[in-house]
Amino acid sequence: MSAVYTETLNNLIEQFGKLPGIGPKTAERLAFHILKSGPAEAIALADAIRDVKTKIRFCEICYNLSEQPVCKICSDSKRDKSIICVVEQPRDVIKLEQTGLCKWVYHVLGGHIAPLDGIEPDDLTINKLVERVRAGGVTEVVMATNPNIAGDGTALYISSLLKPTAVNITRLARGLPTGSTIEYASGKILTDAITGRQQME
Numbered sequence: 001m002s003a004v005y006t007e008t009l010n011n012l013i014e015q016f017g018k019l020p021g022i023g024p025k026t027a028e029r030l031a032f033h034i035l036k037s038g039p040a041e042a043i044a045l046a047d048a049i050r051d052v053k054t055k056i057r058f059c060e061i062c063y064n065l066s067e068q069p070v071c072k073i074c075s076d077s078k079r080d081k082s083i084i085c086v087v088e089q090p091r092d093v094i095k096l097e098q099t100g101l102c103k104w105v106y107h108v109l110g111g112h113i114a115p116l117d118g119i120e121p122d123d124l125t126i127n128k129l130v131e132r133v134r135a136g137g138v139t140e141v142v143m144a145t146n147p148n149i150a151g152d153g154t155a156l157y158i159s160s161l162l163k164p165t166a167v168n169i170t171r172l173a174r175g176l177p178t179g180s181t182i183e184y185a186s187g188k189i190l191t192d193a194i195t196g197r198q199q200m201e
């Protein structure tokens, strides 16, 4: 941090520098861009950042991001609520929705089970998923956790919990490379994975 800049400017550079993929040079450039831009533009950016932290919450049903108590997907009457697709994070919902194939609803876990990182099943929304299935009306649960060790382990754990409910449990087909993530899969691969989903053992 340069002593040449004022404290306020240094602070802005420091805040930009905390963002992923932003090095010190870029942080400095962004800060100077804000400094030069009109007040309206700069305040709009500040407001957008504040809004994302104050207005966005989790859907009461599926735990996807929402600005209402119930998200747009859960409140869509055209959705098939008998099929729940289980994903790790909200970005996976966006990715799957982009294929245009999904008429189901979701359940967002909020991550995957990772005991070594201190993430236990109770830290995720797994119990809420089991409650949803137990409440009835659900015929299929599609596991769309990431095809890596943590995602597979989480899917297996959930399927063992759901077994007594006799719901049909499937998983996305294995066109997805093992060790990869939903987030970075191509649309074509995801389309194949959705249409060719398989029974989970």
Ligand SMILES: [Zn+2]
Residues within 6 Å of the ligand: 059, 060, 061, 062, 063, 064, 070, 071, 072, 073, 074, 075
């Ligand atoms: Zn929802």
